[in-house]
Amino acid sequence: MSENTYFDMNRRSFLKSTAAAGALVLGTYFMGGAPRAMAGVLAKPAENAKRANLFIALRPDGMVEVTCHRSEMGQQIRTAIAQIVADEMEAAWDKVIVIQGKGDPKYGDQNTDGSRSIRFNMQRLREMGSSVRYMMQHAAAKRWGVEPSTCVAEQHVVTHTSGKTLAYKDLIDDALTITPPEADKLKLKERKEWRYINTGMAHIDLQDIVTGKATFAADVREPKALVAIIERPPVVGGKVKSFNADKAKAVNGVVDVIEIPAPKGAPQFQPKGGLAIIANNTWAAWQGRKALDVTWDDGANGDYNSANFKEQLLNTVNAPQALVREKGDALSVLEKASDKLVADYYVPHLAQAPMEPPCATAMYYKDRVDVWAATQNPQADMETVGAMVGMDKEKINVHVTMLGGAFGRKSKPDFSAEAAFLSMKTGKPIRVQWTREDDIQHGFYHAVSAQHVEAALDENGKIDAYLHRTAFSPIASTFQEGANAPFSFELDLGFTDNPILTPNMKLERGEAPAKARIGWMRSVSNIFHAFAVQSFINEAAHKAGKDPKNYLLEVIGPDRIIDVTDQKAEYQNYWGDKSVYPLDTGRLRNVIEKVSDMAGWGRNMPKGRGLGIAAHRSFLTYVATVVEVEVSDAGDLSVIKSWVAIDAGTVVNTDTVKNQTQGGSVYGITTAISDGITFDKGRVQQSNFHNYRVPRMSDSPLEVEVEVIESDAPPAGVGEPATPVYAPALCNAIFAACGKRIRQLPIGNQLKA
Amino acid sequence: MITFTVNGNKHEFSGDPSTPVLWYLRDELNLTGPKFGCGMAQCGACTVHIDGMAQRSCVLPVSAVQGRKITTIEGLSENGDHPVQKAWVEHKVPQCGFCQCGQIMQAASLLSTNPTPSDEEIVENMSGNICRCGTYPRIHKAIKSASKSISSNAGVSYFDPTQAGEEA
Numbered sequence: 001m002s003e004n005t006y007f008d009m010n011r012r013s014f015l016k017s018t019a020a021a022g023a024l025v026l027g028t029y030f031m032g033g034a035p036r037a038m039a040g041v042l043a044k045p046a047e048n049a050k051r052a053n054l055f056i057a058l059r060p061d062g063m064v065e066v067t068c069h070r071s072e073m074g075q076q077i078r079t080a081i082a083q084i085v086a087d088e089m090e091a092a093w094d095k096v097i098v099i100q101g102k103g104d105p106k107y108g109d110q111n112t113d114g115s116r117s118i119r120f121n122m123q124r125l126r127e128m129g130s131s132v133r134y135m136m137q138h139a140a141a142k143r144w145g146v147e148p149s150t151c152v153a154e155q156h157v158v159t160h161t162s163g164k165t166l167a168y169k170d171l172i173d174d175a176l177t178i179t180p181p182e183a184d185k186l187k188l189k190e191r192k193e194w195r196y197i198n199t200g201m202a203h204i205d206l207q208d209i210v211t212g213k214a215t216f217a218a219d220v221r222e223p224k225a226l227v228a229i230i231e232r233p234p235v236v237g238g239k240v241k242s243f244n245a246d247k248a249k250a251v252n253g254v255v256d257v258i259e260i261p262a263p264k265g266a267p268q269f270q271p272k273g274g275l276a277i278i279a280n281n282t283w284a285a286w287q288g289r290k291a292l293d294v295t296w297d298d299g300a301n302g303d304y305n306s307a308n309f310k311e312q313l314l315n316t317v318n319a320p321q322a323l324v325r326e327k328g329d330a331l332s333v334l335e336k337a338s339d340k341l342v343a344d345y346y347v348p349h350l351a352q353a354p355m356e357p358p359c360a361t362a363m364y365y366k367d368r369v370d371v372w373a374a375t376q377n378p379q380a381d382m383e384t385v386g387a388m389v390g391m392d393k394e395k396i397n398v399h400v401t402m403l404g405g406a407f408g409r410k411s412k413p414d415f416s417a418e419a420a421f422l423s424m425k426t427g428k429p430i431r432v433q434w435t436r437e438d439d440i441q442h443g444f445y446h447a448v449s450a451q452h453v454e455a456a457l458d459e460n461g462k463i464d465a466y467l468h469r470t471a472f473s474p475i476a477s478t479f480q481e482g483a484n485a486p487f488s489f490e491l492d493l494g495f496t497d498n499p500i501l502t503p504n505m506k507l508e509r510g511e512a513p514a515k516a517r518i519g520w521m522r523s524v525s526n527i528f529h530a531f532a533v534q535s536f537i538n539e540a541a542h543k544a545g546k547d548p549k550n551y552l553l554e555v556i557g558p559d560r561i562i563d564v565t566d567q568k569a570e571y572q573n574y575w576g577d578k579s580v581y582p583l584d585t586g587r588l589r590n591v592i593e594k595v596s597d598m599a600g601w602g603r604n605m606p607k608g609r610g611l612g613i614a615a616h617r618s619f620l621t622y623v624a625t626v627v628e629v630e631v632s633d634a635g636d637l638s639v640i641k642s643w644v645a646i647d648a649g650t651v652v653n654t655d656t657v658k659n660q661t662q663g664g665s666v667y668g669i670t671t672a673i674s675d676g677i678t679f680d681k682g683r684v685q686q687s688n689f690h691n692y693r694v695p696r697m698s699d700s701p702l703e704v705e706v707e708v709i710e711s712d713a714p715p716a717g718v719g720e721p722a723t724p725v726y727a728p729a730l731c732n733a734i735f736a737a738c739g740k741r742i743r744q745l746p747i748g749n750q751l752k753a
Numbered sequence: 754m755i756t757f758t759v760n761g762n763k764h765e766f767s768g769d770p771s772t773p774v775l776w777y778l779r780d781e782l783n784l785t786g787p788k789f790g791c792g793m794a795q796c797g798a799c800t801v802h803i804d805g806m807a808q809r810s811c812v813l814p815v816s817a818v819q820g821r822k823i824t825t826i827e828g829l830s831e832n833g834d835h836p837v838q839k840a841w842v843e844h845k846v847p848q849c850g851f852c853q854c855g856q857i858m859q860a861a862s863l864l865s866t867n868p869t870p871s872d873e874e875i876v877e878n879m880s881g882n883i884c885r886c887g888t889y890p891r892i893h894k895a896i897k898s899a900s901k902s903i904s905s906n907a908g909v910s911y912f913d914p915t916q917a918g919e920e921a
Contacts, residue, residue: 072849073849074847074848074849074850074886075848076848200845202842202845203845203847205847205850206841206842206845206847207833207842208850209847209850209853209854210833210838210841210842210847210853210854210857211786211826211827211833211838212785212786212787212825212826212827212854213786214850215785216785216788216850216851218779218785218788218789219785221783221785227780252769253769281776281780281781282776282779282780282789283769283771283772283773283776283780284769286792287769353885354849354851354885355788355790355796355798355849355851355852355883355884355885355886356788356789356790356849356851357789357790402849402850402851403849404788404849404850404851405849405851405885405886406849407885433789435792436790436791436792436793436795436796437792655845659845659848659888659891660848662887662888662890662891663848663886663887663888664887665887666886666887666889666890667885667886667887669887688791688792688793688795689791689793689795689796689883690793690795694883694885695887695889696880696881696882696883696889697875697876697879697880697882697889697892697893698876698877698880700887700889700890701890702872702876702889702890702893703890704890
């Protein structure tokens with residue numbers, strides 16, 4: 001080890017430190033003060049936490065190590081972060097290596113959800129890369145005794161106008177004497193100078209994935225690790241009553257049966273409790289579990305029944321509730337209206353069902369715990385594991401593997417806490433493997449919801465007054481015991497920010513208890529809010545006898561910026577500054593017009609075929625989708641093709657955005673065709689992919705044509721925004737194809753009737 | 754004692770013969786290319802080849818592979834350059850990547866018996882493999898590409914301008 005040099009953006013100076021020998025390590029201040037895990041889906045970036053803590057290292061061999069502090073779950077963030085840094089620092093792409101950052105508050109927020117990795121980080125990553133390029137350019141100039149302006153740093157080499165050159169790796173010592181300017185005086189590249197950013201370059205993990213070399217959570221091979229499979233209480237809050245440990249231990253390979261304590265208070269990310277079967281291999285643990293003969297005390301949630309709860313939610317939204325946003329006097333206009341449209345919508349619980357079920361390996365030591373986990377938020381693992389084993393969170397080392405899909409499930413690290421607890425009890429490294437049944441039955445579910453919408457239409461179909469009530473089991477309940485009312489951010493997502501232009505609008509929210517653990521799933525409450533709003537507008541179009549696309553544009557109205565806080569509403573705008581990320585209906589109009597062109601909206605459709613459209617802004621991104629379906633006389637549904645226009649502002653990897661948009665669309669099919677998650681006697685009634693259907697190739701359109709709108713607006717979200725529009729576009733297409741209106745999801749047998 | 758080969762190497766197994774091949778491969782041989790996704794042949798993440806044909810290893814007991822040849826993604830090609838793997842790279846199919854080894858093994862098996870499948874045949878053969886990221890449109894296109902390169906296996910490939918650049 002030798003002394004090394006870190007650059008501190010705050011002090012504008014270098015700090016001596018010990019690090020990998022001979023490397024120039026550049027850090028920049030980042031958003032520090034990591035938000036508590038419970039802030040969940042919309043953690044707010046902290047401001048002004050200027051610490052030298054996100055690193056680019058230039059090694060003596062010339063390789064550049066870029067640290068990715070966000071989790072890789074298919075959105076190719078590892079590639080995107082490298083693209084941004086390498087572009088601004090003018091690194092040769094084949095000399096860039098990505099290092100996966102461990103859980104550490106020094107990085108600032110690491111909670112990889114809310115579609116915000118690029119939005120929160122792009123500017124700082126650019127500044128960091130640019131600072132290195134500056135140092136390379138100025139170091140070479142100093143060595144040569146020439147004006148820096150006569151030197152150009154490009155592709156790992158600085159070239160002087162005379163033609164002489166110096167490689168980056170030969171400038172490391174010189175660069176330590178160079179101080180780059182303040183961030184606001186750095187000369188970042190102009191867009192036209194970008195060579196990696198805003199291209200569709202292949203992602204860095206592609207070859208590892210297609211050869212089976214990528215390491216997902218269950219692929220972590222700790223040689224002495226034992227495997228644990230856990231039988232958890234089927235009802236949230238339930239406890240073990242009796243079990244047969246001897247019978248389980250009699251299974252060859254089973255080492256032990258260990259009880260995990262029941263959680264206390266609000267669920268948070270605590271394990272559910274239950275009985276862990278510890279074995280030498282996975283199959284033995286699996287067999288041992290079956291031999292346990294466990295019985296349970298179900299507790300207070302043993303009465304949870306989805307059919308009854310649905311009635312409760314529908315009753316709630318059909319009565320006045322707490323005000324969220326108000327303009328004019330919607331109620332009195334509605335009372336007097338001669339032409340009214342009234343509709344109730346329902347969307348069930350859903351499970352994220354990532355392809356890799358939750359899994360973590362942990363090794364407990366006296367003074368620390370090492371964890372390897374598929375986690376979206378390693379800092380939440382640090383807190384949750386620390387609390388579980390009674391250790392300071394700083395002592396929990398969390399290594400982040402490839403995620404194998406996540407969709408919100410893996411920002412709740414109950415599985416890491418299970419592994420750490422069992423390692424503490426056994427003194428051995430433990431890999432906790434969730435089965436698919438565990439994943440489907442012990443999740444943090446997408447909230448079940450009901451929506452009630454009413455509108456008064458004038459003689460031209462214009463909406464004179466609009467009333468919308470929402471009720472759902474809130475995410476708030478996961479963090480506050482007994483919470484019945486949603487966090488305001490749950491309403492922000494597609495409810496409070498309704499873009500309909502009308503003189504009279506009233507938005508209300510009801511209360512609903514949570515009898516299961518509720519969590520966020522890709523695009524969160526946008527799913528049911530967009531389903532209601534976009535279905536309702538389509539219904540109104542048909543009632544008014546207007547073309548649904550034209551009508552959609554009409555109800556959104558002329559291009560303008562909407563600030564709902566003028567209408568007694570609280571609205572956090574995904575924690576985006578509203579002057580930087582305003583709700584701009586012009587951009588919404590633009591994607592609608594674009595997607596209509598792509599899909600050939602208005603063309604004649606054969607019998608049984610139909611086009612449906614929906615548009616929605618979420619995660620500060622504007623998406624419009626057209627779906628073409630065919631419904632046979634027998635009521636069989638085929639999704640033929642989809643078109644999506646997405647305006648996410650500046651995008652880093654154009655192909656990734658397309659892939660995410662295609663995938664986010666297919667994910668949206670789940671809402672429509674899945675059986676949903678239902679409960680009886682507090683127990684989830686689905687167990688695996690045979691009865692919790694997720695889209696297969698036969699359910700998916702074979703083409704999802706995506707147009708990424710070219711934009712120099714600031715970067716917005718990409719991972720989630722394609723999902724909420726899909727189910728309403730699909731159901732609107734079904735109506736166009738066969739005249740059947742789907743107000744309740746899943747579609748189930750409704751087309752057969 | 755049950756004997757068989759895995760990726761060309763001979764192996765013997767004397768444990769519980771009901772052990773699924775998947776857990777044998779993962780836990781005993783540390784071959785982690787075949788993935789666990791469902792444990793009941795519903796998702797295809799565990800797909801391997803048994804004597805060249807795709808099978809779900811999560812429900813296949815070791816007792817059933819006596820004398821058989823097991824191939825995992827690790828043994829599909831020496832340098833990761835099987836036509837299906839190349840097509841997957843060309844079309845940048847993967848997102849999270851977890852299901853893709855199973856998808857590739859399924860597609861390779863399909864093309865080995867039917868080098869020029871129709872669109873419908875691809876859908877039929879691939880609908881047992883779930884991709885939760887929803888990469889189905891790209892999987893479909895990649896199989897068409899691989900089919901082209903396998904069926905025109907004359908040692909010459911031609912530049913196709915419609916295949917260049919980004920995915921649609």
